[in-house]
Amino acid sequence: MIAWPPLRGRLSESELAGLAWVQAKIGNSQTQRLVWLASLPRRVGKRALAPELVKAGVATLNLGAWRAADVAAAVEFIEASLGEAALVELWDHGDQEERRMVGRSVCLGLGDLATPLLWDRAHRQNDQILFEATFLDSDHLARLADDEVWARAVLKAAFLNLDLARLYGFERRLPDTLQECLADFAAERRAAGRPVWPGTYAIAMLGENPRLLTLLTADRRSTDPTTQAQIADATRLAESVR
Amino acid sequence: MKIFEPHAHMVSRVTDDYERMRDSGVRVVLEPAFWLGQPRTSVGSFVDYFDTLLGWERFRAAGFGIHHVCTLGLNPREANDDRVNAGVVELLPRYLEKNGVVGVGEIGLDDMTAKEERWFLAQLVLAKEHDLPALVHTPHRNKRQGFLRCLDIIRDSGIRMDRVLLDHGNEETVKITRETGVWQGFSIYPHTKMDPPRMVAILRQYGVERMIINSACDWGVSDPLSVRKTADLMAEAEFGVGDIDRLVWGNPVQFFSETGRGTEAEWSTPPASTLGATHAGNSFLRGQSVETWGKRA
Numbered sequence: 001m002i003a004w005p006p007l008r009g010r011l012s013e014s015e016l017a018g019l020a021w022v023q024a025k026i027g028n029s030q031t032q033r034l035v036w037l038a039s040l041p042r043r044v045g046k047r048a049l050a051p052e053l054v055k056a057g058v059a060t061l062n063l064g065a066w067r068a069a070d071v072a073a074a075v076e077f078i079e080a081s082l083g084e085a086a087l088v089e090l091w092d093h094g095d096q097e098e099r100r101m102v103g104r105s106v107c108l109g110l111g112d113l114a115t116p117l118l119w120d121r122a123h124r125q126n127d128q129i130l131f132e133a134t135f136l137d138s139d140h141l142a143r144l145a146d147d148e149v150w151a152r153a154v155l156k157a158a159f160l161n162l163d164l165a166r167l168y169g170f171e172r173r174l175p176d177t178l179q180e181c182l183a184d185f186a187a188e189r190r191a192a193g194r195p196v197w198p199g200t201y202a203i204a205m206l207g208e209n210p211r212l213l214t215l216l217t218a219d220r221r222s223t224d225p226t227t228q229a230q231i232a233d234a235t236r237l238a239e240s241v242r
Numbered sequence: 243m244k245i246f247e248p249h250a251h252m253v254s255r256v257t258d259d260y261e262r263m264r265d266s267g268v269r270v271v272l273e274p275a276f277w278l279g280q281p282r283t284s285v286g287s288f289v290d291y292f293d294t295l296l297g298w299e300r301f302r303a304a305g306f307g308i309h310h311v312c313t314l315g316l317n318p319r320e321a322n323d324d325r326v327n328a329g330v331v332e333l334l335p336r337y338l339e340k341n342g343v344v345g346v347g348e349i350g351l352d353d354m355t356a357k358e359e360r361w362f363l364a365q366l367v368l369a370k371e372h373d374l375p376a377l378v379h380t381p382h383r384n385k386r387q388g389f390l391r392c393l394d395i396i397r398d399s400g401i402r403m404d405r406v407l408l409d410h411g412n413e414e415t416v417k418i419t420r421e422t423g424v425w426q427g428f429s430i431y432p433h434t435k436m437d438p439p440r441m442v443a444i445l446r447q448y449g450v451e452r453m454i455i456n457s458a459c460d461w462g463v464s465d466p467l468s469v470r471k472t473a474d475l476m477a478e479a480e481f482g483v484g485d486i487d488r489l490v491w492g493n494p495v496q497f498f499s500e501t502g503r504g505t506e507a508e509w510s511t512p513p514a515s516t517l518g519a520t521h522a523g524n525s526f527l528r529g530q531s532v533e534t535w536g537k538r539a
Contacts, residue, residue, distance in 0.1 A: 038340040042502060095296050095340040127301075 018043035061138035073101035084114035103133035107140035142169025164199030171241040179209035201234035243267040246494035249456030260306040266470040285329035304513040313347035321361040347377025366399035429458035430468035
Protein backbone atom coordinates (compact mmCIF):
# COMPACT_ATOMS: atom_id res chain seq x y z
CA MET A 1 0.00 0.00 0.00
CA ILE A 2 1.28 3.51 -0.78
CA ALA A 3 1.94 5.38 2.43
CA TRP A 4 -0.29 8.40 2.55
CA PRO A 5 2.31 11.24 2.79
CA PRO A 6 3.64 10.73 -0.78
CA LEU A 7 0.11 10.39 -2.14
CA ARG A 8 -0.90 13.61 -0.38
CA GLY A 9 2.18 15.17 -1.94
CA ARG A 10 0.64 14.76 -5.38
CA LEU A 11 -2.05 17.33 -4.46
CA SER A 12 -1.66 21.11 -4.62
CA GLU A 13 -2.42 23.35 -1.65
CA SER A 14 -5.85 24.24 -2.97
CA GLU A 15 -6.61 20.57 -3.67
CA LEU A 16 -5.52 19.66 -0.15
CA ALA A 17 -7.78 22.40 1.19
CA GLY A 18 -10.70 20.84 -0.70
CA LEU A 19 -9.84 17.44 0.74
CA ALA A 20 -9.61 18.89 4.25
CA TRP A 21 -13.06 20.45 3.83
CA VAL A 22 -14.58 17.12 2.85
CA GLN A 23 -12.72 15.20 5.56
CA ALA A 24 -14.00 17.64 8.15
CA LYS A 25 -17.53 16.95 6.98
CA ILE A 26 -16.96 13.19 7.10
CA GLY A 27 -15.19 13.05 10.45
CA ASN A 28 -14.88 9.33 11.06
CA SER A 29 -18.41 8.46 10.09
CA GLN A 30 -19.27 6.16 7.23
CA THR A 31 -22.76 7.67 7.17
CA GLN A 32 -21.25 11.09 6.51
CA ARG A 33 -18.81 9.58 4.00
CA LEU A 34 -21.83 8.33 2.03
CA VAL A 35 -23.06 11.94 1.93
CA TRP A 36 -19.91 13.95 1.32
CA LEU A 37 -17.55 11.76 -0.74
CA ALA A 38 -19.51 12.72 -3.87
CA SER A 39 -18.46 16.34 -3.43
CA LEU A 40 -14.72 15.57 -3.75
CA PRO A 41 -14.56 16.12 -7.54
CA ARG A 42 -16.12 19.55 -7.05
CA ARG A 43 -14.09 20.49 -3.98
CA VAL A 44 -10.73 19.06 -5.08
CA GLY A 45 -11.12 19.17 -8.85
CA LYS A 46 -10.43 16.78 -11.68
CA ARG A 47 -6.91 17.80 -12.69
CA ALA A 48 -5.22 14.94 -14.53
CA LEU A 49 -1.96 13.84 -12.90
CA ALA A 50 1.23 13.50 -14.95
CA PRO A 51 2.12 9.98 -16.13
CA GLU A 52 4.27 8.31 -13.46
CA LEU A 53 4.80 4.66 -12.70
CA VAL A 54 4.63 4.13 -8.96
CA LYS A 55 5.35 1.08 -6.83
CA ALA A 56 2.67 0.55 -4.24
CA GLY A 57 3.90 -2.35 -2.17
CA VAL A 58 4.16 -5.16 -4.72
CA ALA A 59 1.85 -3.42 -7.16
CA THR A 60 2.75 -1.13 -10.02
CA LEU A 61 0.36 1.59 -11.11
CA ASN A 62 0.36 4.61 -13.38
CA LEU A 63 -0.72 7.81 -11.66
CA GLY A 64 -1.19 9.35 -15.09
CA ALA A 65 -4.58 7.66 -15.20
CA TRP A 66 -5.61 9.35 -11.94
CA ARG A 67 -7.26 12.69 -11.31
CA ALA A 68 -6.74 14.87 -8.27
CA ALA A 69 -10.11 13.77 -6.88
CA ASP A 70 -9.09 10.11 -7.23
CA VAL A 71 -5.92 10.78 -5.21
CA ALA A 72 -7.89 12.68 -2.58
CA ALA A 73 -10.38 9.84 -2.24
CA ALA A 74 -7.57 7.30 -1.89
CA VAL A 75 -6.00 9.42 0.85
CA GLU A 76 -9.32 9.54 2.65
CA PHE A 77 -9.81 5.77 2.33
CA ILE A 78 -6.29 5.01 3.56
CA GLU A 79 -6.45 7.41 6.49
CA ALA A 80 -9.83 6.04 7.52
CA SER A 81 -8.54 2.46 7.17
CA LEU A 82 -11.61 1.52 5.18
CA GLY A 83 -12.34 -2.16 4.86
CA GLU A 84 -14.35 -4.34 2.55
CA ALA A 85 -17.85 -3.48 3.69
CA ALA A 86 -17.28 0.26 3.62
CA LEU A 87 -15.78 0.30 0.13
CA VAL A 88 -18.50 -1.89 -1.32
CA GLU A 89 -21.14 0.27 0.36
CA LEU A 90 -19.60 3.40 -1.19
CA TRP A 91 -19.73 1.74 -4.60
CA ASP A 92 -23.27 0.47 -4.22
CA HIS A 93 -24.66 3.83 -3.11
CA GLY A 94 -22.37 5.94 -5.24
CA ASP A 95 -22.85 7.97 -8.39
CA GLN A 96 -20.48 7.48 -11.30
CA GLU A 97 -17.87 9.82 -9.82
CA GLU A 98 -17.87 8.04 -6.47
CA ARG A 99 -17.60 4.64 -8.13
CA ARG A 100 -14.77 5.92 -10.29
CA MET A 101 -12.84 7.03 -7.20
CA VAL A 102 -13.45 3.73 -5.42
CA GLY A 103 -12.46 1.85 -8.59
CA ARG A 104 -9.15 3.68 -8.88
CA SER A 105 -8.33 2.94 -5.26
CA VAL A 106 -8.82 -0.82 -5.71
CA CYS A 107 -5.24 -1.26 -6.95
CA LEU A 108 -3.85 0.14 -3.71
CA GLY A 109 -4.77 -3.07 -1.98
CA LEU A 110 -7.27 -1.45 0.36
CA GLY A 111 -9.62 -3.92 1.95
CA ASP A 112 -8.23 -6.82 -0.12
CA LEU A 113 -11.34 -8.87 0.46
CA ALA A 114 -13.38 -6.23 -1.34
CA THR A 115 -11.42 -6.57 -4.55
CA PRO A 116 -13.35 -9.50 -6.09
CA LEU A 117 -16.66 -7.92 -5.11
CA LEU A 118 -15.69 -4.59 -6.68
CA TRP A 119 -14.33 -6.28 -9.78
CA ASP A 120 -17.68 -8.01 -10.12
CA ARG A 121 -19.59 -4.75 -9.64
CA ALA A 122 -17.42 -2.91 -12.18
CA HIS A 123 -17.69 -5.70 -14.72
CA ARG A 124 -21.46 -6.00 -14.52
CA GLN A 125 -21.98 -2.22 -14.55
CA ASN A 126 -20.52 -2.31 -18.05
CA ASP A 127 -19.71 1.39 -17.94
CA GLN A 128 -16.44 2.01 -19.76
CA ILE A 129 -15.31 4.77 -17.41
CA LEU A 130 -15.76 2.50 -14.40
CA PHE A 131 -14.21 -0.46 -16.18
CA GLU A 132 -11.08 1.54 -16.96
CA ALA A 133 -10.85 2.92 -13.42
CA THR A 134 -11.19 -0.48 -11.79
CA PHE A 135 -9.26 -2.78 -14.13
CA LEU A 136 -6.66 -0.80 -16.08
CA ASP A 137 -3.41 1.07 -15.47
CA SER A 138 -2.07 -1.19 -12.74
CA ASP A 139 -0.96 -4.81 -12.44
CA HIS A 140 -3.34 -5.44 -9.54
CA LEU A 141 -5.72 -7.47 -11.70
CA ALA A 142 -2.96 -9.55 -13.33
CA ARG A 143 -1.47 -10.37 -9.94
CA LEU A 144 -4.64 -11.26 -8.05
CA ALA A 145 -7.47 -12.20 -10.37
CA ASP A 146 -8.26 -15.85 -10.96
CA ASP A 147 -8.27 -17.09 -14.55
CA GLU A 148 -11.99 -16.62 -15.02
CA VAL A 149 -12.05 -13.00 -13.81
CA TRP A 150 -8.89 -12.24 -15.77
CA ALA A 151 -10.26 -13.70 -19.02
CA ARG A 152 -13.56 -11.84 -18.68
CA ALA A 153 -11.70 -8.58 -18.08
CA VAL A 154 -9.40 -9.02 -21.10
CA LEU A 155 -12.34 -9.92 -23.34
CA LYS A 156 -14.27 -6.89 -22.10
CA ALA A 157 -11.22 -4.71 -22.82
CA ALA A 158 -11.15 -6.18 -26.34
CA PHE A 159 -14.89 -5.60 -26.76
CA LEU A 160 -14.46 -1.96 -25.68
CA ASN A 161 -11.42 -1.61 -27.96
CA LEU A 162 -9.18 -0.51 -25.08
CA ASP A 163 -5.40 -0.46 -25.24
CA LEU A 164 -3.91 -3.82 -24.21
CA ALA A 165 -0.84 -2.04 -22.82
CA ARG A 166 -3.03 -0.62 -20.04
CA LEU A 167 -3.65 -4.15 -18.72
CA TYR A 168 -0.33 -4.27 -16.89
CA GLY A 169 1.11 -7.76 -16.56
CA PHE A 170 -0.99 -9.20 -19.40
CA GLU A 171 2.09 -10.98 -20.81
CA ARG A 172 2.19 -13.22 -17.73
CA ARG A 173 -1.47 -14.20 -18.05
CA LEU A 174 -2.11 -15.75 -21.48
CA PRO A 175 -3.83 -19.07 -20.82
CA ASP A 176 -4.86 -21.17 -23.84
CA THR A 177 -8.56 -20.65 -23.18
CA LEU A 178 -8.18 -16.88 -23.32
CA GLN A 179 -6.24 -17.07 -26.58
CA GLU A 180 -8.94 -19.31 -28.07
CA CYS A 181 -11.64 -16.83 -27.02
CA LEU A 182 -9.70 -13.99 -28.64
CA ALA A 183 -9.31 -16.05 -31.83
CA ASP A 184 -13.10 -16.61 -31.85
CA PHE A 185 -13.69 -12.92 -31.27
CA ALA A 186 -11.33 -11.96 -34.10
CA ALA A 187 -13.07 -14.43 -36.45
CA GLU A 188 -16.48 -12.95 -35.55
CA ARG A 189 -15.22 -9.45 -36.23
CA ARG A 190 -13.72 -10.45 -39.56
CA ALA A 191 -16.93 -12.22 -40.60
CA ALA A 192 -18.91 -9.08 -39.78
CA GLY A 193 -16.52 -6.91 -41.78
CA ARG A 194 -15.38 -5.11 -38.64
CA PRO A 195 -11.82 -4.44 -37.49
CA VAL A 196 -10.01 -6.88 -35.23
CA TRP A 197 -9.02 -5.66 -31.76
CA PRO A 198 -5.41 -4.43 -32.17
CA GLY A 199 -4.39 -6.08 -28.88
CA THR A 200 -4.91 -9.40 -30.60
CA TYR A 201 -1.65 -8.99 -32.53
CA ALA A 202 0.56 -8.61 -29.45
CA ILE A 203 -1.09 -11.60 -27.79
CA ALA A 204 -0.52 -13.60 -30.98
CA MET A 205 3.19 -12.68 -30.88
CA LEU A 206 3.56 -13.66 -27.22
CA GLY A 207 1.36 -16.75 -27.24
CA GLU A 208 1.33 -19.91 -29.26
CA ASN A 209 -2.24 -20.10 -30.51
CA PRO A 210 -2.19 -21.37 -34.13
CA ARG A 211 -5.32 -19.46 -35.15
CA LEU A 212 -3.98 -16.18 -33.79
CA LEU A 213 -0.63 -16.80 -35.50
CA THR A 214 -2.43 -17.48 -38.79
CA LEU A 215 -4.34 -14.22 -38.41
CA LEU A 216 -1.12 -12.35 -37.63
CA THR A 217 0.70 -13.87 -40.60
CA ALA A 218 -2.15 -12.99 -42.96
CA ASP A 219 -2.46 -9.43 -41.66
CA ARG A 220 1.27 -8.84 -41.93
CA ARG A 221 0.74 -9.17 -45.70
CA SER A 222 -2.06 -6.59 -45.60
CA THR A 223 -1.50 -3.34 -47.47
CA ASP A 224 -3.88 -1.47 -45.18
CA PRO A 225 -1.81 1.24 -43.43
CA THR A 226 -3.94 1.08 -40.27
CA THR A 227 -3.34 -2.65 -39.92
CA GLN A 228 0.37 -2.16 -40.55
CA ALA A 229 0.56 0.57 -37.90
CA GLN A 230 -1.30 -1.63 -35.41
CA ILE A 231 1.06 -4.53 -36.02
CA ALA A 232 4.07 -2.23 -35.61
CA ASP A 233 2.66 -0.99 -32.30
CA ALA A 234 1.98 -4.57 -31.21
CA THR A 235 5.55 -5.56 -32.09
CA ARG A 236 6.95 -2.77 -29.92
CA LEU A 237 4.63 -3.71 -27.06
CA ALA A 238 5.50 -7.40 -27.28
CA GLU A 239 9.22 -6.68 -27.33
CA SER A 240 8.92 -4.33 -24.36
CA VAL A 241 7.34 -7.00 -22.15
CA ARG A 242 8.99 -10.16 -23.50
CA MET B 243 -31.03 28.61 -30.06
CA LYS B 244 -29.73 26.98 -26.85
CA ILE B 245 -32.35 25.81 -24.38
CA PHE B 246 -32.03 24.72 -20.75
CA GLU B 247 -35.26 22.79 -20.13
CA PRO B 248 -35.64 23.26 -16.38
CA HIS B 249 -38.51 20.86 -15.66
CA ALA B 250 -39.06 17.62 -17.60
CA HIS B 251 -39.86 14.16 -16.25
CA MET B 252 -37.87 12.25 -18.82
CA VAL B 253 -38.25 8.80 -17.23
CA SER B 254 -41.79 9.00 -18.62
CA ARG B 255 -40.72 9.97 -22.14
CA VAL B 256 -39.39 8.01 -25.12
CA THR B 257 -36.20 8.39 -27.14
CA ASP B 258 -38.08 10.26 -29.90
CA ASP B 259 -38.65 13.03 -27.37
CA TYR B 260 -34.94 13.28 -26.64
CA GLU B 261 -34.22 13.50 -30.38
CA ARG B 262 -36.85 16.18 -30.97
CA MET B 263 -35.72 18.14 -27.92
CA ARG B 264 -32.10 18.07 -29.05
CA ASP B 265 -33.10 19.14 -32.56
CA SER B 266 -35.13 22.01 -31.12
CA GLY B 267 -32.08 23.33 -29.23
CA VAL B 268 -32.27 21.64 -25.83
CA ARG B 269 -28.75 21.26 -24.40
CA VAL B 270 -29.62 20.60 -20.77
CA VAL B 271 -32.64 18.91 -19.28
CA LEU B 272 -33.42 19.13 -15.58
CA GLU B 273 -35.54 16.35 -14.16
CA PRO B 274 -37.16 17.08 -10.79
CA ALA B 275 -38.08 14.06 -8.69
CA PHE B 276 -41.86 13.82 -8.60
CA TRP B 277 -44.96 11.69 -8.18
CA LEU B 278 -45.13 8.64 -10.45
CA GLY B 279 -48.88 8.75 -11.00
CA GLN B 280 -49.61 6.40 -8.14
CA PRO B 281 -48.33 6.25 -4.58
CA ARG B 282 -45.12 4.42 -3.72
CA THR B 283 -45.40 2.10 -0.78
CA SER B 284 -41.87 2.02 0.55
CA VAL B 285 -38.74 4.14 0.86
CA GLY B 286 -36.88 1.59 -1.25
CA SER B 287 -38.88 2.68 -4.28
CA PHE B 288 -37.47 6.18 -3.84
CA VAL B 289 -33.92 4.82 -3.55
CA ASP B 290 -34.25 3.09 -6.91
CA TYR B 291 -35.98 6.12 -8.44
CA PHE B 292 -33.26 8.52 -7.28
CA ASP B 293 -30.58 6.11 -8.52
CA THR B 294 -32.34 5.97 -11.90
CA LEU B 295 -32.31 9.74 -12.21
CA LEU B 296 -28.60 9.82 -11.37
CA GLY B 297 -27.66 6.81 -13.46
CA TRP B 298 -29.70 5.45 -16.31
CA GLU B 299 -31.56 8.64 -17.26
CA ARG B 300 -28.35 10.67 -17.26
CA PHE B 301 -26.77 8.02 -19.47
CA ARG B 302 -29.79 7.94 -21.81
CA ALA B 303 -29.82 11.73 -22.25
CA ALA B 304 -26.10 11.81 -23.01
CA GLY B 305 -26.77 9.45 -25.92
CA PHE B 306 -28.64 12.30 -27.54
CA GLY B 307 -26.07 14.96 -26.71
CA ILE B 308 -28.10 16.38 -23.83
CA HIS B 309 -26.82 17.02 -20.31
CA HIS B 310 -29.16 15.57 -17.69
CA VAL B 311 -29.26 17.09 -14.21
CA CYS B 312 -31.85 16.63 -11.51
CA THR B 313 -33.34 17.96 -8.34
CA LEU B 314 -34.23 15.43 -5.66
CA GLY B 315 -36.87 15.64 -3.00
CA LEU B 316 -40.09 14.32 -1.52
CA ASN B 317 -42.99 15.64 -3.59
CA PRO B 318 -45.90 17.23 -1.72
CA ARG B 319 -48.44 14.54 -2.59
CA GLU B 320 -46.38 11.78 -1.01
CA ALA B 321 -45.43 14.07 1.86
CA ASN B 322 -48.89 13.10 3.13
CA ASP B 323 -48.03 9.40 3.10
CA ASP B 324 -46.64 8.16 6.41
CA ARG B 325 -45.31 5.02 4.78
CA VAL B 326 -42.61 7.06 3.06
CA ASN B 327 -42.41 10.72 4.16
CA ALA B 328 -40.03 10.57 7.13
CA GLY B 329 -37.87 7.88 5.57
CA VAL B 330 -37.39 9.74 2.30
CA VAL B 331 -36.43 12.99 3.99
CA GLU B 332 -34.00 11.06 6.18
CA LEU B 333 -32.56 9.51 3.02
CA LEU B 334 -32.13 12.76 1.08
CA PRO B 335 -28.79 13.96 2.55
CA ARG B 336 -27.17 10.85 1.12
CA TYR B 337 -28.11 12.11 -2.34
CA LEU B 338 -27.85 15.89 -2.22
CA GLU B 339 -24.07 16.05 -2.72
CA LYS B 340 -24.10 13.67 -5.65
CA ASN B 341 -22.88 14.82 -9.03
CA GLY B 342 -25.75 15.84 -11.26
CA VAL B 343 -27.93 17.03 -8.37
CA VAL B 344 -28.44 20.77 -8.81
CA GLY B 345 -31.24 21.43 -6.34
CA VAL B 346 -33.88 20.15 -3.96
CA GLY B 347 -37.23 19.52 -5.61
CA GLU B 348 -39.89 19.34 -6.48
CA ILE B 349 -41.01 20.13 -2.99
CA GLY B 350 -43.81 22.38 -1.83
CA LEU B 351 -47.53 22.21 -1.31
CA ASP B 352 -50.39 20.48 -3.10
CA ASP B 353 -53.41 20.14 -0.82
CA MET B 354 -51.84 22.46 1.78
CA THR B 355 -52.02 19.98 4.64
CA ALA B 356 -50.04 20.17 7.86
CA LYS B 357 -47.90 17.23 6.78
CA GLU B 358 -47.06 18.89 3.46
CA GLU B 359 -46.03 22.03 5.31
CA ARG B 360 -43.85 20.10 7.78
CA TRP B 361 -41.90 18.23 5.10
CA PHE B 362 -41.70 21.25 2.80
CA LEU B 363 -40.02 23.23 5.57
CA ALA B 364 -37.70 20.33 6.46
CA GLN B 365 -36.54 20.09 2.86
CA LEU B 366 -35.97 23.83 2.56
CA VAL B 367 -33.67 23.51 5.56
CA LEU B 368 -31.85 20.67 3.79
CA ALA B 369 -31.44 22.88 0.73
CA LYS B 370 -29.81 25.52 2.92
CA GLU B 371 -27.53 22.98 4.58
CA HIS B 372 -26.33 21.64 1.22
CA ASP B 373 -26.15 25.07 -0.41
CA LEU B 374 -28.68 24.15 -3.09
CA PRO B 375 -31.55 26.04 -4.68
CA ALA B 376 -35.11 24.79 -4.21
CA LEU B 377 -37.61 24.00 -6.95
CA VAL B 378 -41.05 24.49 -5.46
CA HIS B 379 -44.25 22.91 -6.72
CA THR B 380 -47.30 25.07 -6.01
CA PRO B 381 -50.91 23.89 -5.66
CA HIS B 382 -53.02 23.61 -8.79
CA ARG B 383 -56.15 24.28 -6.76
CA ASN B 384 -56.56 27.41 -4.68
CA LYS B 385 -53.38 28.65 -6.30
CA ARG B 386 -53.36 32.17 -4.89
CA GLN B 387 -53.59 30.95 -1.28
CA GLY B 388 -51.07 28.25 -2.09
CA PHE B 389 -48.52 30.76 -3.31
CA LEU B 390 -49.01 32.94 -0.25
CA ARG B 391 -48.58 29.97 2.09
CA CYS B 392 -45.49 28.76 0.20
CA LEU B 393 -43.93 32.21 0.59
CA ASP B 394 -44.62 32.21 4.34
CA ILE B 395 -42.89 28.85 4.76
CA ILE B 396 -39.98 29.89 2.56
CA ARG B 397 -39.46 32.99 4.72
CA ASP B 398 -39.67 30.87 7.89
CA SER B 399 -36.96 28.53 6.60
CA GLY B 400 -34.43 31.32 6.21
CA ILE B 401 -33.39 30.22 2.74
CA ARG B 402 -32.40 33.10 0.48
CA MET B 403 -35.37 34.14 -1.64
CA ASP B 404 -33.26 34.19 -4.78
CA ARG B 405 -32.44 30.52 -4.22
CA VAL B 406 -36.10 29.59 -4.69
CA LEU B 407 -37.98 28.89 -7.92
CA LEU B 408 -41.74 28.96 -7.39
CA ASP B 409 -43.11 26.88 -10.23
CA HIS B 410 -46.44 26.50 -12.05
CA GLY B 411 -47.27 30.21 -11.90
CA ASN B 412 -49.91 32.12 -13.85
CA GLU B 413 -51.25 35.64 -14.45
CA GLU B 414 -52.48 35.94 -10.85
CA THR B 415 -49.45 34.56 -9.04
CA VAL B 416 -46.99 36.76 -10.90
CA LYS B 417 -48.56 39.73 -9.13
CA ILE B 418 -47.79 38.09 -5.78
CA THR B 419 -44.27 36.89 -6.44
CA ARG B 420 -42.63 39.55 -8.60
CA GLU B 421 -41.63 41.74 -5.66
CA THR B 422 -40.53 38.95 -3.33
CA GLY B 423 -37.16 38.14 -4.89
CA VAL B 424 -38.00 34.51 -5.75
CA TRP B 425 -37.67 33.20 -9.30
CA GLN B 426 -40.95 32.58 -11.08
CA GLY B 427 -41.58 29.40 -13.03
CA PHE B 428 -44.28 28.79 -15.63
CA SER B 429 -45.18 25.36 -16.99
CA ILE B 430 -46.34 25.57 -20.59
CA TYR B 431 -48.93 22.90 -21.23
CA PRO B 432 -50.97 22.18 -24.37
CA HIS B 433 -54.33 22.70 -22.67
CA THR B 434 -53.91 23.61 -18.99
CA LYS B 435 -51.68 25.55 -16.58
CA MET B 436 -50.23 28.05 -19.09
CA ASP B 437 -50.05 28.16 -22.88
CA PRO B 438 -47.57 29.96 -25.18
CA PRO B 439 -49.80 32.94 -26.11
CA ARG B 440 -50.67 33.65 -22.47
CA MET B 441 -47.01 33.27 -21.51
CA VAL B 442 -45.94 35.75 -24.17
CA ALA B 443 -48.52 38.21 -22.86
CA ILE B 444 -47.12 37.87 -19.33
CA LEU B 445 -43.58 38.39 -20.59
CA ARG B 446 -44.64 41.46 -22.52
CA GLN B 447 -46.09 42.94 -19.36
CA TYR B 448 -43.44 41.91 -16.83
CA GLY B 449 -40.25 41.25 -18.85
CA VAL B 450 -37.92 38.25 -18.52
CA GLU B 451 -36.07 39.07 -15.30
CA ARG B 452 -36.22 36.12 -12.84
CA MET B 453 -38.64 34.36 -15.20
CA ILE B 454 -38.18 30.69 -16.14
CA ILE B 455 -40.39 28.63 -18.45
CA ASN B 456 -40.59 24.85 -18.72
CA SER B 457 -42.58 22.08 -20.37
CA ALA B 458 -43.11 20.01 -17.20
CA CYS B 459 -43.59 17.12 -19.63
CA ASP B 460 -44.38 13.86 -17.91
CA TRP B 461 -46.57 10.77 -18.32
CA GLY B 462 -49.63 12.92 -19.06
CA VAL B 463 -50.68 14.95 -22.09
CA SER B 464 -47.79 17.37 -22.32
CA ASP B 465 -45.37 18.76 -24.88
CA PRO B 466 -41.58 18.49 -24.45
CA LEU B 467 -41.14 21.16 -27.14
CA SER B 468 -43.30 23.79 -25.46
CA VAL B 469 -40.31 25.91 -24.37
CA ARG B 470 -39.13 26.13 -27.98
CA LYS B 471 -42.67 26.87 -29.19
CA THR B 472 -42.97 29.70 -26.68
CA ALA B 473 -39.59 31.07 -27.75
CA ASP B 474 -40.69 30.98 -31.39
CA LEU B 475 -43.88 32.82 -30.49
CA MET B 476 -41.79 35.44 -28.67
CA ALA B 477 -39.76 35.93 -31.83
CA GLU B 478 -42.96 36.39 -33.82
CA ALA B 479 -44.05 38.94 -31.23
CA GLU B 480 -40.78 40.78 -31.89
CA PHE B 481 -39.00 40.11 -28.62
CA GLY B 482 -35.26 40.61 -29.02
CA VAL B 483 -32.89 37.67 -29.38
CA GLY B 484 -31.25 38.69 -26.11
CA ASP B 485 -34.50 38.44 -24.15
CA ILE B 486 -35.37 35.08 -25.68
CA ASP B 487 -31.90 33.70 -24.97
CA ARG B 488 -32.04 34.98 -21.40
CA LEU B 489 -35.42 33.35 -20.80
CA VAL B 490 -34.70 29.88 -22.20
CA TRP B 491 -30.97 29.63 -21.43
CA GLY B 492 -29.44 32.40 -19.35
CA ASN B 493 -31.97 32.45 -16.54
CA PRO B 494 -32.11 28.71 -15.77
CA VAL B 495 -28.33 28.43 -16.17
CA GLN B 496 -27.85 31.28 -13.70
CA PHE B 497 -30.34 29.89 -11.18
CA PHE B 498 -29.08 26.32 -11.18
CA SER B 499 -25.34 27.03 -11.50
CA GLU B 500 -25.03 29.71 -8.85
CA THR B 501 -24.08 27.28 -6.09
CA GLY B 502 -21.36 25.62 -8.15
CA ARG B 503 -23.09 22.43 -9.24
CA GLY B 504 -22.51 23.17 -12.93
CA THR B 505 -21.23 25.88 -15.22
CA GLU B 506 -22.43 27.50 -18.42
CA ALA B 507 -19.24 26.36 -20.13
CA GLU B 508 -19.80 22.75 -19.09
CA TRP B 509 -23.44 22.77 -20.17
CA SER B 510 -22.67 24.49 -23.47
CA THR B 511 -20.45 21.59 -24.51
CA PRO B 512 -22.28 18.38 -25.41
CA PRO B 513 -21.64 15.43 -23.09
CA ALA B 514 -19.59 12.52 -24.39
CA SER B 515 -22.06 10.43 -26.34
CA THR B 516 -23.14 7.17 -24.77
CA LEU B 517 -24.71 5.88 -27.99
CA GLY B 518 -23.67 2.29 -28.44
CA ALA B 519 -22.30 2.06 -24.90
CA THR B 520 -24.08 0.20 -22.16
CA HIS B 521 -25.18 1.00 -18.64
CA ALA B 522 -25.64 -1.86 -16.20
CA GLY B 523 -25.43 -4.06 -19.26
CA ASN B 524 -28.24 -2.21 -21.00
CA SER B 525 -28.21 -0.16 -24.20
CA PHE B 526 -31.06 1.93 -25.52
CA LEU B 527 -30.19 1.00 -29.10
CA ARG B 528 -31.74 -2.42 -28.52
CA GLY B 529 -29.09 -4.31 -30.44
CA GLN B 530 -28.84 -1.86 -33.35
CA SER B 531 -25.39 -0.56 -34.17
CA VAL B 532 -24.77 3.17 -33.96
CA GLU B 533 -24.30 3.16 -37.75
CA THR B 534 -27.65 1.42 -38.37
CA TRP B 535 -29.46 3.68 -35.94
CA GLY B 536 -28.00 6.79 -37.55
CA LYS B 537 -29.23 5.70 -41.00
CA ARG B 538 -32.81 4.96 -39.99
CA ALA B 539 -35.59 6.54 -42.00
